[in-house]
Amino acid sequence: MTKLKIASIPGDGIGTEVVPAAIDVLKTVSDIHGGLSFEFTEFPYSCEYYLEHGSMMPEDGLERLKEFDAIFLGAVGNAKLVPDHVSLWGLLIKLRREFEQVINVRPAKIFSGVRSPLVNPKDFDLIVVRENSEGEYSSVGGRIYQGEEEIAIQNAIFSRRGTERVMRYAFELAAKRNRHVTSATKSNGIVHSMPFWDEVFKDVSRDYPEIQTDSQHIDALAAFFVTNPSRFDVIVASNLFGDVLTDIGAAVMGSIGIAPAANINVNGKYPSMFEPVHGSAPDIIGKGIANPIGQIWTAKMMLDHFGEEEIGSVLLEVVESVTHDGILTPDIGGKHSTTEVTTEIITRLKARA
Known part of the structure; x- marks a missing residue:
């Protein structure tokens, strides 16, 4: 027992x-x-x-x-x-x-009997694996000055250990499913953390040659969640990107509930x-x-x-x-x-x- x-x-x-x-x-x-x-x-x-x-x-x-x-x-x-x-x-x-x-x-x-707001949701079945300890939600930064001179600084922290850990978890999960991992990135706009994210993703993927991969910028990825969610299997994302994507995922299911x-x-x-x-x-x-x-x-x-x-x-x-x-x-x-x-x-x- x-x-x-x-x-x-x-x-x-x-x-x-x-x-x-x-x-x-x-x-x-x-x-x-x-x-x-x-x-x-x-x-x-x-x-x-x-x-x-x-x-x-x-x-x-x-x-x-x-x-x-x-x-x-x-x-x-x-x-x-x-x-x-x-x-x-x-x-x-x-x-x-x-x-x-x-x-x-x-x-x-997609849940049988639950109406998706999408016209043709097909039979999507995906999982978002989100880094949950650092990234954009790191509590590093602060505020200085007051009034018109006030400045707020929020630092996003990406460690190789944390980034590799969440990616390996996603690959191991994909190995039990449909053997595909999509990386959520924004390396064309966020010039330090996201190229680093891409590099680690490429490094980790070498250890899983049987898993297919692709990398999508977060804006396009969010659009694909709405237009064609059935194309995805496992998505690995940073703290912020994963948070946003999973609310979209809940919405296209039909209810966050x-x-x-x-x-x-x-x-x-x-x-x-x-x-x-x-x-x-x-x-x-x-x-x-x-x-x-x-x-x-x-x-x-x-x-x-x-x-x-x-x-x-x-x-x-x-x-x-x-x-x-x-x-x-x-x-x-x-x-x-x-x-x-x-x-x-x-x-x-x-x-x-």
């Missing part, structure tokens, strides 16, 4: 609705799997916690969380209560950085963290219509991370059978509630047992 200790952080907004739904699904997976069990411990870290305690998590929060096998996160942010830069850097980004979650993985695919993500620690020192792409969705909090699929697909990625790829594939097949039959939340054209969609997924999982 494999027993996994999972730290659950519902966080803010609809995170408090979709995380319990996904946990119910994971418990069903455990019941039908036999050799797998989960032990969930919930932590209240959120904007509400900040208002009460003056921080997004306690001083020993990281010490508490590092003892778990993984972190299952819902959503972070409520700008009406706490500025976004405070909530994100106090919880989400803090966890990513302190736990060395250096790679972010976000898939996007179904998009999952994984923040991967590759050295085994700390837990990886799994979270959907969507935010806290303040406009639908408490209405019972939040789409649970993003969180449930994220649960599937967590299963994959622990080597349970077979049951993870079954889970995603069941989810897609539910969407195929029109059991959808309002964000993707349906009329069903969070609970109704979750219950149907659980019922069909049990029927597959």
